[in-house]
Every structure is written in structure tokens, then in C-alpha cells.
Amino acid sequence: MGTNSTERPRRGRPRDPDAEPRIRQYAVRLLLERGFDGMTVDDVAEAAGVGKATIYRRWASKEQLANDAMAELFDIEIPDADTGSLAGDLRQVYRDALGFVNSKEGVALIRLAVSEANRDEQFGAFYRNFLQRRIALTADALERARKRGEPIRATADPVLMVQWLAGVLIIRALTGEPMPAVEQADHLVAMTMRCVSDE
Structure with missing residues (x-):
């Protein structure tokens, strides 16, 4: 019997389904170790x-790879929360954030952000993009709370809600003080709720 003439032999190596997460993992690792300038596509590929071609088929530039890898890291470590109450949402996000910043990788990321954000415009953009995503998620959480009838002040500011906690973490990194423990999340949530709630 002859072969089916409509079937064409597949050329090249089969696509590696684990390549993308592995590439992101090593891109983040090299970013944390070397900063944006010191991270190269060659080193990530190795x-x-x-191969470099595998990376460039997925990301058009080193900048896109770094941004995507950092965004995924943040989204994995500090995912969005929708628990049914604003306090519950904040509690989950704060616990995830404090768990992350108390890890070796989290501490390295904050130190890198502090040292690189003003020196390296690309890294500064990555960090600002993360903060903007977190601000947008916080604004959504406030809106959900209002729709549920929670007594949220009209002046509740999602920008300040994000920046105050980020500021605490950055100051701790600069001064070498220990990061707040995960167990302090409830205390931090209570502080935030006093500022945004009418009760």
C-alpha cells in the first residue's frame, strides 16, 4: 500500500512544551543576579x-523577555484575590506579598529594584509596570467592595494603598531591617482598612 500523499513529514525537533517556563525561570534568575544590563539572551539560552532562535521565536527582544518573565514572577507569587470582601482580598494579597519578600528571591528582587530602577530605565519601566498592574487590581477590588455594599470611602486611593506597602518593603530593604512577617498581614490589613473604610 502507498503512503498518504497529503501527509508531509515533520521537520526539525519537536516543540519543547517546557521551554517557555524554563526560559522565563532562567531570565528572572539572571536578572536578579546581574541586573538588566548583565542579562543576555545568549546566557539565558545556554x-x-x-537555542537563541527558540527565544526569539517567542520574544522579539531581550526587553520583552525580561518584562514577560518579571510579570509572570509577580503574578505567580502575588496573584489577584477575590474572596468576597475587601479585607479578605487584602489579607490574601498581603500574605502572599510578605511570603514572597521573606524569600531569598523576593529580597533579591527588591534590592535589585532599589539599585536599578533609577539607574536603568528598562528595569525602572518593569517595576513601574508591576506597580501599575497592582494598582489596577486594587482599584478593581475597591469597586467590587462598593458594589457589595461595603462602606468604602469615595476618597479611597488605590495608588496610595499599593505605594504605602511597597514603601515599607523598600525602606526595610534599604536599612537592612527584617521584612514584616507573614503573621503581620492582619495588622497591616487593619491599618489599610482604617484608611479606606467609613466604619
């Missing part, structure tokens, strides 16, 4: 065990 560490991830892929």
Missing part, C-alpha cells in the same frame, strides 16, 4: 538549554 542556562535554559535552548
Whole structure:
């Protein structure tokens, strides 16, 4: 019997389904170790065990790869929360954030942000993008709370809600003080709720 003439042999190596997460993992690792200037696509490719072409098929530039890798890291470590109350949402996000900043990777990221954000415009943009995503998620949480009838002040500011906690973490990184423990999340939530609630 002859072969089906409509079937064409597949060329090249099969697509590696684990390549993208592995590439992001090593991109983040090299960013934290070397900063944006010191991270190269060549080094990421070597560490991830892929060719440069594999990276460039997915990301058009080093900047896009770094931004995507950092965004995924933040989204994995500090995911959005929708628990049914604003206090519950904040509690979950704060616990995730404090768990992250008390890890070796989290501390390295904050120190990198402090040292690189003003020196390196690309890294500064990555960090601002993360804060803007977190501000947008916080604004959504406030809106959900209002729709549920929670007594949220009209002046509740999602920008300040994000920046005050980020500021605490940055100051601790600068001064070498220990990061707030995960167990302090409830205390931090109570402080925030006093500022945004009419009760």
C-alpha cells in the first residue's frame, strides 16, 4: 500500500512544551543576579538549554523577555484575590506579598529594584509596570467592595494603598531591617482598612 500523499513529514525537533517556563525561570534568575544590563539572551539560552532562535521565536527582544518573565514572577507569587470582601482580598494579597519578600528571591528582587530602577530605565519601566498592574487590581477590588455594599470611602486611593506597602518593603530593604512577617498581614490589613473604610 502507498503512503498518504497529503501527509508531509515533520521537520526539525519537536516543540519543547517546557521551554517557555524554563526560559522565563532562567531570565528572572539572571536578572536578579546581574541586573538588566548583565542579562543576555545568549546566557539565558545556554542556562535554559535552548537555542537563541527558540527565544526569539517567542520574544522579539531581550526587553520583552525580561518584562514577560518579571510579570509572570509577580503574578505567580502575588496573584489577584477575590474572596468576597475587601479585607479578605487584602489579607490574601498581603500574605502572599510578605511570603514572597521573606524569600531569598523576593529580597533579591527588591534590592535589585532599589539599585536599578533609577539607574536603568528598562528595569525602572518593569517595576513601574508591576506597580501599575497592582494598582489596577486594587482599584478593581475597591469597586467590587462598593458594589457589595461595603462602606468604602469615595476618597479611597488605590495608588496610595499599593505605594504605602511597597514603601515599607523598600525602606526595610534599604536599612537592612527584617521584612514584616507573614503573621503581620492582619495588622497591616487593619491599618489599610482604617484608611479606606467609613466604619
